[in-house]
Structures are given as structure tokens and as C-alpha cells.
Amino acid sequence: MNTPTGTVVVIGASIAGLLAARAASRHAEQVLILERDSLPSDAMPRRGVPQGVHAHILLADGQARIEKWFPGITGELTLRGAVPVEARELVWHQGGGYRLPSAVDLPVLSVSRPVLEDALRSRVREDLQNVEIVDATSVDGLLCDRGAVRGVRAGDTRYPADLVIDCSGRTTRAWAMLDQAGFAAPDTDAVRIDVAYRTRVMRRHPSMFDEGCVVSIAPPSHRTGLGVMVPIEHGQWMLTAASFHGDPVPESEDAFSVWAQTLPSDEIAQTLAAAEPQGDVARFALRSSRRRRPERQRALPSGFIAMGDALCSFNPVYGQGMTVAAREAHLLSELLERSSVVAPKLPRRFYRAAARIVDVPWRLAAAGDFADPRTTGVRPRGTGLASRFLVRAVRAATRDAVVAHELTRVQHMLAGPGALLRPLTLLRLLWASRVHADAAWRAGEGMSVFDELLAGRADMLSYGAVSRAVQ
Numbered sequence: 289m290n291t292p293t294g295t296v297v298v299i300g301a302s303i304a305g306l307l308a309a310r311a312a313s314r315h316a317e318q319v320l321i322l323e324r325d326s327l328p329s330d331a332m333p334r335r336g337v338p339q340g341v342h343a344h345i346l347l348a349d350g351q352a353r354i355e356k357w358f359p360g361i362t363g364e365l366t367l368r369g370a371v372p373v374e375a376r377e378l379v380w381h382q383g384g385g386y387r388l389p390s391a392v393d394l395p396v397l398s399v400s401r402p403v404l405e406d407a408l409r410s411r412v413r414e415d416l417q418n419v420e421i422v423d424a425t426s427v428d429g430l431l432c433d434r435g436a437v438r439g440v441r442a443g444d445t446r447y448p449a450d451l452v453i454d455c456s457g458r459t460t461r462a463w464a465m466l467d468q469a470g471f472a473a474p475d476t477d478a479v480r481i482d483v484a485y486r487t488r489v490m491r492r493h494p495s496m497f498d499e500g501c502v503v504s505i506a507p508p509s510h511r512t513g514l515g516v517m518v519p520i521e522h523g524q525w526m527l528t529a530a531s532f533h534g535d536p537v538p539e540s541e542d543a544f545s546v547w548a549q550t551l552p553s554d555e556i557a558q559t560l561a562a563a564e565p566q567g568d569v570a571r572f573a574l575r576s577s578r579r580r581r582p583e584r585q586r587a588l589p590s591g592f593i594a595m596g597d598a599l600c601s602f603n604p605v606y607g608q609g610m611t612v613a614a615r616e617a618h619l620l621s622e623l624l625e626r627s628s629v630v631a632p633k634l635p636r637r638f639y640r641a642a643a644r645i646v647d648v649p650w651r652l653a654a655a656g657d658f659a660d661p662r663t664t665g666v667r668p669r670g671t672g673l674a675s676r677f678l679v680r681a682v683r684a685a686t687r688d689a690v691v692a693h694e695l696t697r698v699q700h701m702l703a704g705p706g707a708l709l710r711p712l713t714l715l716r717l718l719w720a721s722r723v724h725a726d727a728a729w730r731a732g733e734g735m736s737v738f739d740e741l742l743a744g745r746a747d748m749l750s751y752g753a754v755s756r757a758v759q
């Protein structure tokens with residue numbers, strides 16, 4: 289490893305910012321995290337992270353990466369009330385049936401977002417001697433000079449830096465600041481989804497499910513939204529209802545009960561009937577998922593990179609954001625092992641490799657989103673095919689344990705989509721979805737995959753084509 293050099297300023301002390309600081313701390317002399325909010329001394333929701341009061345699922349890969357960097361944090365979170373979840377305890381109703389239980393090793397914790405962030409923040413403060421978190425400090429300008437970013441400005445105070453890492457989230461203004469400083473703004477791929485979230489917390493009734501149970505219910509078609517119910521600290525359930533494209537979401541306690549009756553399985557309705565509501569209904573709306581493409585730019589300023597939601601803000605229903613942020617932080621750490629925070633080529637190398645990290649979850653999300661014909665925006669190449677493949681995979685997972693196992697691993701980023709395309713798995717997938725699709729066909733819903741093949745409509749449904757579309 290190189291000798292630690294220079295100063296790094298991180299904008300934003302949320303998940304991406306804390307992990308970026310962890311990555312930089314071993315390679316820089318000093319790391320300063322500037323956060324706009326006054327940070328609470330305990331695990332509390334805060335203004336700068338409005339999504340924090342909604343259900344957050346940390347995928348298995350993200351969980352493993354965070355544990356690797358902060359050994360023992362899983363145990364600490366469990367002591368604070370986070371609930372370990374086993375794969376077999378997932379009640380996952382999607383594509384018209386329950387996903388078959390899988391023996392996949394899924395080291396997932398169910399925890400509220402403020403507790404996760406608070407635990408990470410404490411570990412950054414305790415473990416990383418050269419990292420300082422300065423809160424109540426809003427970055428409102430970048431210090432730019434001769435093709436490089438050389439620090440940030442917050443009010444009248446200037447913070448010089450050899451590397452600025454923007455982790456200020458979905459609403460980042462850093463790209464606009466760079467634009468003003470004369471650097472062309474990167475292309476943005478946007479997918480219009482109009483997601484609405486409504487969340488309420490309930491005290492868990494002892495008669496309802498094992499503690500480690502996570503319930504996710506999605507109707508066969510995207511059109512009617514979905515519900516997810518996760519156990520969190522203090523013996524509570526957090527229940528989130530999500531809809532797309534302006535479809536209704538429940539706005540009150542009573543409306544939640546009515547909405548739950550419309551779901552295709554009754555776990556959430558039963559829980560609502562027995563549980564004791566706590567607090568008000570929380571709301572969140574997101575118009576588009578958005579991916580910046582700095583890797584396509586010819587000229588990039590040195591001394592600046594963007595990570596986490598500032599680089600790509602996903603459709604939240606797939607639970608990808610925190611895990612992608614963790615992957616990007618690990619990437620940064622690997623690159624810094626080989627170069628340094630002052631290396632002029634660091635941004636180009638980072639964006640090029642980060643694009644590969646973002647690509648798979650972005651395409652998987654697009655495959656899900658564009659299955660709804662109301663979705664508009666930039667379609668990644670092969671999305672139509674990937675959407676149909678995903679629908680098949682989800683259906684097959686209700687009938688074939690091997691497919692269920694692989695699909696769960698892919699969704700938790702423990703395996704790439706190629707795991708579903710290995711010849712035997714692909715055969716099982718096609719066969720299981722055919723049986724299922726035949727029932728749908730008889731009910732007039734559509735053609736089975738073999739009908740499509742025979743009719744010549746699935747000409748692209750070859751191993752290679754699917755492979756290119758979803759990888």
C-alpha cells in the first residue's frame with residue numbers, strides 16, 4: 289500500500305459518504321465529511337435522508353461488505369434490535385405465487401435505516417482516527433482551478449482538498465456546480481416511474497409470524513403496486529405500500545386495511561388486523577430513477593468523483609442503493625491501493641469501473657420497470673427481452689427451487705444474472721415458467737415461451753441474446 293497522502297473531503301454523511309470515508313481513510317492523511325444536517329446523537333430520522341422512515345432492505349452483498357469493513361457491526365446491530373433474516377423465512381409472493389424456499393446463505397439483517405446509519409456513523413468515529421465528521425455544514429460551491437476540483441466552499445469557509453467525493457445523494461447540486469465551472473454536465477439516463485411510498489409502523493403481535501420473517505407481496509402485474517413488511521427494532525413491523533405511475537396508495541390507517549385486502553395473499557392483511565399501529569403514515573414520492581454517465585465524457589475534472597445516489601439513484605423498490613454504494617466504496621478502495629487520492633486519472637478509472645457495478649442492477653431494475661407499459665425513458669439495450677425473461681424467472685421461482693435459489697442470489701447481488709443462464713438452470717426456468725404460463729395461456733393471459741418460440745416471436749430468446757441483455 290502507498291503512504292497515505294493528501295486531504296479528502298466527502299460531501300454528505302449518509303451511507304455512501306460514510307463508506308467513502310472508510311475507503312479513503314487508509315490512503316489519505318485526513319478525511320473530512322461535511323454534512324448539511326445537524327446529526328442526531330442517536331438513531332433518529334433526519335431531514336437530509338427523508339427516505340429513512342421507509343422500509344430499507346440491505347441486500348446480502350451489501351451486508352457482507354459492511355461487515356468486512358466494520359467487523360462485528362452485525363452483532364452490534366443485532367444487540368440494538370435488528371432482526372437476522374434467513375432465506376427460508378422470506379414470504380415472497382410475486383408473479384402469481386409464493387417463491388419456493390431456498391437454502392441460499394443469506395446473511396441479511398432487517399433494521400430500520402436510522403439505526404443502520406447511526407451504527408455506521410459511530411464506527412466511523414471510533415475506528416477511523418483520521419476521519420472527522422463536521423455537521424450543520426452545507427456545501428454550496430466547488431473550488432475549481434485549471435481543470436481540477438481543489439476543494440469545496442460552505443458559506444464563507446473554504447475546505448481545500450486533493451480529492452472531493454460527492455455523496456450528497458439524489459438531489460446533489462455538484463453536477464450543476466461543475467457545469468457552472470465550465471465542465472460539461474454528464475449525460476443522464478432517466479426512467480420515469482412515479483413511485484409513491486406510504487409507510488406505517490406497527491407493534492408486532494406475538495401470534496403473527498416468526499420474528500425473522502420478511503413479507504414481500506407483489507401482484508402479478510406491476511399495475512397494482514406492492515407491499516413489503518419488515519421486522520425492525522423494538523418488536524415492530526415496518527409496512528410500506530408502493531405504487532407506480534400515480535396509482536393510488538393508502539393514505540390513512542383505514543385505507544391501509546382496505547388496500548391490504550387487494551393484495552394477492554393475506555399475510556399483510558392478517559398482520560394489520562392484529563397489530564397495534566404506531567405513529568402516522570409517512571409519505572415519499574420519486575418521479576424518476578436517474579443514472580449519470582460521466583464514464584462517457586471526454587474531459588473529466590481531476591480531483592472529483594461522485595458516488596452512491598449522486599451517481600445513480602435507483603427505483604427504491606428493488607433495494608439496490610445501499611449495496612451499490614458499498615460496492616463503489618470497495619472499488620474506490622481497490623483503486624487507491626494501486627494509485628493515490630491525488631492521481632489525475634483516478635476519476636476516469638473510477639467511473640469506468642463503477643459503470644460496470646451500476647450496469648447490472650440498473651438493467652435488472654429497467655427490466656422490471658419497463659414491464660409496465662406506462663414506464664417511459666431511456667431503455668437499456670435489450671430491455672424488452674430482459675423484461676420477458678425476468679417475468680419468466682419470477683414465475684418459475686414459484687415452481688422450481690433451483691431457479692428460486694439462483695434468482696434470490698441474483699437479486700441480492702451475490703451472483704450475476706449469468707447464474708440464471710447456465711444451461712441446466714435455464715432449461716429448468718423455461719420449463720417451470722412454461723407450466724405456469726400454460727395456465728395463464730388457458731386463462732387468456734398470454735403465450736407460453738414455447739408458443740412464442742414456435743411462433744417465431746422469441747427469435748432473440750437465445751442464450752446469447754438473453755446473456756447480452758441482462759449482464
Ligand SMILES: Cc1cc2nc3c(=O)[nH]c(=O)nc-3n(C[C@H](O)[C@H](O)[C@H](O)COP(=O)(O)OP(=O)(O)OC[C@H]3O[C@@H](n4cnc5c(N)ncnc54)[C@H](O)[C@@H]3O)c2cc1C
Nearest residue numbers: 300302304324336339344345427457596597604607609610
Ligand atoms: C423511499 C426509498 C426507499 C429506499 N429503500 C432502499 C432499500 O430498501 N435498500 C437500499 O439499499 N436502498 C434503498 N434506498 C436507497 C438508499 O436510501 C440510498 O441508496 C442510500 O441512502 C445511499 O444514498 P447516499 O448516501 O448516496 O445519499 P443519501 O442517503 O440521500 O444521503 C445524502 C446525504 O448528503 C447530505 N447532503 C445533501 N446535500 C448536501 C450538501 N450540499 N452539503 C452537505 N451535505 C449534503 C444529506 O443531508 C444526506 O446526509 C431507498 C431510497 C428511497 C428514496
